[in-house]
Amino acid sequence: MTKCALISGRGMGMMHGGNFHNHPDAEVVAVCEMNPDLLEKAKEHFGVPGYLTIQELLDNCDAELVLLIVNETRRIPPLRELLEAGQNVFTEKPLCGLQGQATVRESDLAIAAPAIAKWRDSNQKFGIDFNYRFMHHFKKLHDDVVNGTLGEIKMLHARAHFNCWSHIIDQILWNLGTPEWVSVTGDPNEGGGWQRLIHIGWENGVVGTLTGTNLWGYDDHPLRVKILGDKSYAEAKGLDGSYLRRKAGNSEIEEKWENEPGKPEMPESFKRMADGVINAMQSDQPFPADGEAAWAELLFEAAVHRSALQNGARVYLDDVDRAAFV
Numbered sequence: 001m002t003k004c005a006l007i008s009g010r011g012m013g014m015m016h017g018g019n020f021h022n023h024p025d026a027e028v029v030a031v032c033e034m035n036p037d038l039l040e041k042a043k044e045h046f047g048v049p050g051y052l053t054i055q056e057l058l059d060n061c062d063a064e065l066v067l068l069i070v071n072e073t074r075r076i077p078p079l080r081e082l083l084e085a086g087q088n089v090f091t092e093k094p095l096c097g098l099q100g101q102a103t104v105r106e107s108d109l110a111i112a113a114p115a116i117a118k119w120r121d122s123n124q125k126f127g128i129d130f131n132y133r134f135m136h137h138f139k140k141l142h143d144d145v146v147n148g149t150l151g152e153i154k155m156l157h158a159r160a161h162f163n164c165w166s167h168i169i170d171q172i173l174w175n176l177g178t179p180e181w182v183s184v185t186g187d188p189n190e191g192g193g194w195q196r197l198i199h200i201g202w203e204n205g206v207v208g209t210l211t212g213t214n215l216w217g218y219d220d221h222p223l224r225v226k227i228l229g230d231k232s233y234a235e236a237k238g239l240d241g242s243y244l245r246r247k248a249g250n251s252e253i254e255e256k257w258e259n260e261p262g263k264p265e266m267p268e269s270f271k272r273m274a275d276g277v278i279n280a281m282q283s284d285q286p287f288p289a290d291g292e293a294a295w296a297e298l299l300f301e302a303a304v305h306r307s308a309l310q311n312g313a314r315v316y317l318d319d320v321d322r323a324a325f326v
């Protein structure tokens, strides 16, 4: 049984806490919440002791895994406190965004860097909730890339509503690895979810585009990822989820399906992620999306921000990575 401590008595936290608590090999043994009313409710819900501060939690509880489900605007200080105390940590995405999840800036990368450095220097487990990896249609696209079903990958075409922004970036990096450079049209000074058109290049010659805006709402699915290889090309899209693979060149349909209606993938993906985290704890493996995945996603966003501020200049991710640790 993996003993978990939950930090947060709010919606997302209670949802994750419930998924881990309901897992046959895990249980929530303590909660921590700075809001006294929410703390009382969370204590009652799980029937466990509760604490107002992380320090009190650490002093009184022997959990092996901490679920840190707080917002990206205030994630890094508690994350550092937990890592410095030797804890294994599972958290939400993106790793850091002081202005919110759709407006990550290069300065957010510098804020997160010491936490990543601390984790890399430890034997602790740390991971982030890129739960879309556990949706059937996105998993299928990933398998097709990895197994060579699409042939040699040549191009990527992706777009997303900002509600899905960190996830679409994770999907791109999970499938194709960290790119070499980005070149971005858009104005971060627009504020809010500034519209962006991102050109992406990988060292092996693969190129891609990612566009982000909220203007198209959820009309034709809030996110879509299309990957084109020299044998076939495939697209996974939406949150309910569908998958379509066609033959390169002539567009003949090779495989087409939608996830089961009435069985939404989103809630299931959170449960599958919890299962993946607990399995990783028990088999001493990295979490399904570990600190490197969290860092890679933030690094991409920091490079996007820098390129947009420099009028679309080609920005190399290695340069941005180095600058974050200075």
Ligand SMILES: NC(=O)c1ccc[n+]([C@@H]2O[C@H](COP(=O)([O-])OP(=O)(O)OC[C@H]3O[C@@H](n4cnc5c(N)ncnc54)[C@H](O)[C@@H]3O)[C@@H](O)[C@H]2O)c1
Pocket (backbone or CB within 6 Å): 007, 008, 009, 010, 011, 012, 013, 032, 033, 034, 035, 038, 052, 053, 054, 069, 070, 071, 072, 074, 078, 092, 093, 094, 101, 129, 130, 131
């Ligand atoms: N993976 C997904 O698909 C998905 C979907 C929705 C939201 N999210 C992410 O989930 C996160 C949700 O965070 P939120 O907005 O609920 O967080 P929040 O900052 O509101 O914190 C949640 C609760 O934790 C408490 N808290 C925060 N910091 C604390 C501390 N240091 N000590 C004790 N208590 C503390 C707060 O009082 C609050 O009640 C966001 O990062 C969001 O991006 C992910």
